[in-house]
Amino acid sequence: MAGGRPGAQMPHLSKMERVVVSMQDPDQGVEMRNQRLRITVIPHTVAGSDVVDWLVQKYCISEEEALHLGTLLVLHGYLYPLRRPRSLVLRPDDTPYRFQVRCNWEQTPYFWTSTLWPAAELDYAIYLTKKNIRKQGALVGHEKEHYDQLHRKISHTWDLVVMQAREQLRAAKQRRKGDRLVIACQEQTYWLVNRPPPGVPSVLEQGPERSSCTAGRVQMTKNTEFYKREMERYRKALTRARVKSSVCLEAYLKFSSQHAPHDPIMSGCLPSNPWVTDDDTYWTMNAPSVTVPTKLRVERWGFSFQELLEDPLGRAHFMDFLRTEFSAENLSFWEACEELRHGGQAQVHAMVDAVYQQFLAPGAACWVNIDSRTMERTLEGLQQPHRYVLDDAQLHIYMLMKKDSYSRFLKSAAYKDLLAQAVIPPEAKRRVFPFMRKLPHSSPSPALLPASTSGEPVAAASGPECGDGGT
Amino acid sequence: MAREECKALLDALNKAIACYHHLVLTVGGSADSQNLREELQKTRQKAQELAVATRAQLTAALRDRGLGAEERAEFERLWVAFSGCLDLLEADMRRALALSTAFPLHAPRRPLVRTGVAGGAAGVAARALSARSLRHEAEGDFDVDDLREQECEILQVSEMIHDMEMKVNVPRWTVQARQTAGAELLSSAGACSVGAVSVQERTGPCDPSKALAATVFSAVLLAAVALAVCVAKLS
Numbered sequence: 001m002a003g004g005r006p007g008a009q010m011p012h013l014s015k016m017e018r019v020v021v022s023m024q025d026p027d028q029g030v031e032m033r034n035q036r037l038r039i040t041v042i043p044h045t046v047a048g049s050d051v052v053d054w055l056v057q058k059y060c061i062s063e064e065e066a067l068h069l070g071t072l073l074v075l076h077g078y079l080y081p082l083r084r085p086r087s088l089v090l091r092p093d094d095t096p097y098r099f100q101v102r103c104n105w106e107q108t109p110y111f112w113t114s115t116l117w118p119a120a121e122l123d124y125a126i127y128l129t130k131k132n133i134r135k136q137g138a139l140v141g142h143e144k145e146h147y148d149q150l151h152r153k154i155s156h157t158w159d160l161v162v163m164q165a166r167e168q169l170r171a172a173k174q175r176r177k178g179d180r181l182v183i184a185c186q187e188q189t190y191w192l193v194n195r196p197p198p199g200v201p202s203v204l205e206q207g208p209e210r211s212s213c214t215a216g217r218v219q220m221t222k223n224t225e226f227y228k229r230e231m232e233r234y235r236k237a238l239t240r241a242r243v244k245s246s247v248c249l250e251a252y253l254k255f256s257s258q259h260a261p262h263d264p265i266m267s268g269c270l271p272s273n274p275w276v277t278d279d280d281t282y283w284t285m286n287a288p289s290v291t292v293p294t295k296l297r298v299e300r301w302g303f304s305f306q307e308l309l310e311d312p313l314g315r316a317h318f319m320d321f322l323r324t325e326f327s328a329e330n331l332s333f334w335e336a337c338e339e340l341r342h343g344g345q346a347q348v349h350a351m352v353d354a355v356y357q358q359f360l361a362p363g364a365a366c367w368v369n370i371d372s373r374t375m376e377r378t379l380e381g382l383q384q385p386h387r388y389v390l391d392d393a394q395l396h397i398y399m400l401m402k403k404d405s406y407s408r409f410l411k412s413a414a415y416k417d418l419l420a421q422a423v424i425p426p427e428a429k430r431r432v433f434p435f436m437r438k439l440p441h442s443s444p445s446p447a448l449l450p451a452s453t454s455g456e457p458v459a460a461a462s463g464p465e466c467g468d469g470g471t
Numbered sequence: 472m473a474r475e476e477c478k479a480l481l482d483a484l485n486k487a488i489a490c491y492h493h494l495v496l497t498v499g500g501s502a503d504s505q506n507l508r509e510e511l512q513k514t515r516q517k518a519q520e521l522a523v524a525t526r527a528q529l530t531a532a533l534r535d536r537g538l539g540a541e542e543r544a545e546f547e548r549l550w551v552a553f554s555g556c557l558d559l560l561e562a563d564m565r566r567a568l569a570l571s572t573a574f575p576l577h578a579p580r581r582p583l584v585r586t587g588v589a590g591g592a593a594g595v596a597a598r599a600l601s602a603r604s605l606r607h608e609a610e611g612d613f614d615v616d617d618l619r620e621q622e623c624e625i626l627q628v629s630e631m632i633h634d635m636e637m638k639v640n641v642p643r644w645t646v647q648a649r650q651t652a653g654a655e656l657l658s659s660a661g662a663c664s665v666g667a668v669s670v671q672e673r674t675g676p677c678d679p680s681k682a683l684a685a686t687v688f689s690a691v692l693l694a695a696v697a698l699a700v701c702v703a704k705l706s
Contacts, residue, residue, distance in 0.1 A: 156648055182587045
């Protein structure tokens, strides 16, 4: 366990711990009873219903929520059932439970994988060996598998495992019978939570850490290193560009409202969702090069110049339009620059030369109109050509096309013809069993499904009809 | 012989660590008290003393170049067991520190978790220290000073582990343990059912106080029978 403090406690665990501690209050805590086992009496038992009532009263929540919170406490091992130890749920009746102390430091397994902390595997091996001794060799199921697995993994320390297991059992015998039972139950619950049986989800799993590694690390000493890092962080933060959230949100809303009808998840797709109906007409109709594009696709070209250029069909039509206006060399130049940027490293020199000869040299075949300052800069850069040497010129031409030709294209007859000729594919009728009452939707949109869907596998959705609203 | 000494020391260390583990399980629970904290400290210190002694012996033995292959294998086995013991001890000490800080016994007092453990652990500590019994009374503020000591001791143990790894080169993958899977079932000494979760009451033959009571009772019964026979004969 090489150095390093464990990471910050997971916040939900510290909250649960506070709840459990407030339950222990002798005056205002949960009522405790005694558990009677033939001649042994063990105190500090709570009934499930008492826990639920206490939670409802203390936090003013509904009974359903209290039950859920109680089950969370049981799942994490703060409370364990006495009758059926493997079923970690809170039952709101008089099922007895008992508390145990959980060390939150142990419950950050994300930071301590078994390679970093050999003691975790060793602990589990010792526990299984003790259980093996107690059950006279009758370990079953996943515990037997884990036992064999551990024996293969750490067979070199197996002497220690056996020695420790025997000694721990002997040490336990020094206690009273009631205490022994309690401690054994506690250990069993601990391992049920930390090594759940197959099929039971592990409550201690955390998703991938999205924020930076230093988030949540507890700083031990505020020395000069720490302050230097803080200063650097704030300096970087000052140089960040800031946008007012009102501006951001407006743009976001506009984008969402514009693109909503085009999103297959939000609005369904016509003729039908290929993943649902196994019919790939949708893909063939929206292939990159198709003679008659769909209406949605043509409309998208009107959203922004970038959309038009990204679609190969749109770009081809735009090129045709530019040819009628005798400014096709702009788009050719732009395409050539794109090829340079994304092409192979070995071809950079040759390509730069070709582009210069064709577009930039005085008296070239397709001379492009770039302003003098950009031209000077580009010509200087051509002395040492690299992939991005034509970026300025490309950007200039791009803005030219966007401000000038693009708006004319959208108002042109060519574009309007395209819109008129574009097809709206009809929604495919799904063949259904004759005895189905509801007609299943061929392109269900999960966003519009009602909260409780039917369990029938064929009827994937019983949502409202959104096919007609696709345009 | 050096091997026997090492083995004896390792057994004692093993016992101390097992008892310490058992004591740590009850920190923060209803049986927590200043006495428990003092027992923890005593067991911990005993374990550390034994660890230092074992380490000295084992290092001396392994550094000896004139050791035969079989002897060396034996010492390497002991070494691997010893480093495992230290890992367990360090983990338990950290756990104990975290729990002692989370459940301080001095004011401001946080209510202890009512776990149902009621009895004292003096027997366990006595076993660790190989004493017959332990009688003491801890002062009221024991745990405050103890916390600082615990931190220092944890650092000492981590240093010891680190030193061990650096100074003695024992490749773990070459060590073959003596015990195989299921070896724990073969011994008779530890094979009694202890603390079973179900409510089976087993009158196992391994309870010394019960055995003593049984012998005394049978002796008294025999005496009574003999007296009755004498009375019957006399009358």
